[in-house]
Amino acid sequence: MKIILTQEVSGLGAPGDVVEVKDGYGRNYLLPQGFAITWSKGAEKQVSVIRRAREAREIRDxxxxxxxxxxxxxxxxxxxxxxxxxxxxxxxxxxxxxxxxxxxxxxxxxxxxxxxxxxxxxxxxxxxxxxxxxxxxxxxxxxxxxxxxx
Structure with a gap:
């Protein structure tokens, strides 16, 4: 299952990352908790918005x-x-x-x-x-x- 992370998940990635996870993990944990959204071409456009928000509050270096x-x-x-x-x-x-x-x-x-x-x-x-x-x-x-x- 391909998803886009909306929050940081340890061991998986940061907000805006597109990751591949097992179906059950994505469907039963990440999506209901609001840690991710399902990947689609339309959702792919939201990635830039999520990344900009992350960069605004992220420590630069x-x-x-x-x-x-x-x-x-x-x-x-x-x-x-x-x-x-x-x-x-x-x-x-x-x-x-x-x-x-x-x-x-x-x-x-x-x-x-x-x-x-x-x-x-x-x-x-x-x-x-x-x-x-x-x-x-x-x-x-x-x-x-x-x-x-x-």
Whole structure:
């Protein structure tokens, strides 16, 4: 089955890539999850739009990735306030989108939430390590402090 990826799928490709996958994998996982669309001549024209959107938010090269890594690791305090109970357990968990907003509020660069690698689900107050895969060769790390919302 020939498909066009709309999101990054590890081990398969990036948005805008035209790939050949087994029928069941495409029909039962990639298409229903919205990770891909079926290939057709009309859909082939959408590839350029998908690639342009990807290039707009993609890190340009290794040097650019190292600059963003330096900015992230230079952040002294990334704090996120969340609703929590008396025992320090959160009502729900911290989402990658909330982490991206906290980085932006702390004066850091704009990040793509899909590049974040959280150490499990963040469901408690305190310090948590967050990794960001900026480039295949560059991974940044910073500490996120979750505090109780007032």
């Amino acid at each position: 290794l040097g650019h990735a190292n600059e963003i890594k330096a900015q992230l690791e230079g952040l002294t305090k990334v704090t996120l306030s969340a609703r929590a109970g008396d025992g320090g357990r959160l009502f729900g968990s911290v989402t990658p989108a909330e982490v991206v907003e906290a980085v932006r509020a702390a004066g850091g660069p704009a990040l793509d939430r899909r590049r974040l690698e959280l150490s499990g689900h963040i469901k408690s107050l305190g310090a948590h390590a967050v990794r960001v895969k900026l480039h295949p060769e560059v991974t940044a790390r910073f500490d996120l402090t979750v505090v109780k919302a007032k």
